[in-house]
Amino acid sequence: xxxxxxxxxxxxxxxxxxxxxxxxxxxxxxxxxxxxxxxxxxxxxxxxxxxxxxxxxxxxxxxxxxxxxxxxxxxxxxxxxxxxxxxxxxxxxxxxxx
Numbered sequence: 001x002x003x004x005x006x007x008x009x010x011x012x013x014x015x016x017x018x019x020x021x022x023x024x025x026x027x028x029x030x031x032x033x034x035x036x037x038x039x040x041x042x043x044x045x046x047x048x049x050x051x052x053x054x055x056x057x058x059x060x061x062x063x064x065x066x067x068x069x070x071x072x073x074x075x076x077x078x079x080x081x082x083x084x085x086x087x088x089x090x091x092x093x094x095x096x097x098x
């Protein structure tokens with residue numbers, strides 16, 4: 001059974017990495033560094049253009065003691081954010097980075 005209390009709402013964005021692959025990262029201004037990897041449903045990377053911002057429910061985890069990353073459960077809903085919605089979300093939840 002999944003621990004739903006480990007998940008937090010996080011604003012993320014898709015971007016093109018140095019290899020031209022679409023990846024997802026947390027937006028600046030939250031508890032998590034924008035350098036942190038995000039494992040998420042393929043739809044966030046494939047169905048929307050790079051630069052799209054989303055609101056997801058994610059938890060901080062690691063795999064067998066490896067590097068930490070944010071995990072978004074593939075069955076959870078996500079929301080595409082407008083720039084205004086993103087700014088409102090970040091203003092409401094501004095925290096010190098982990």
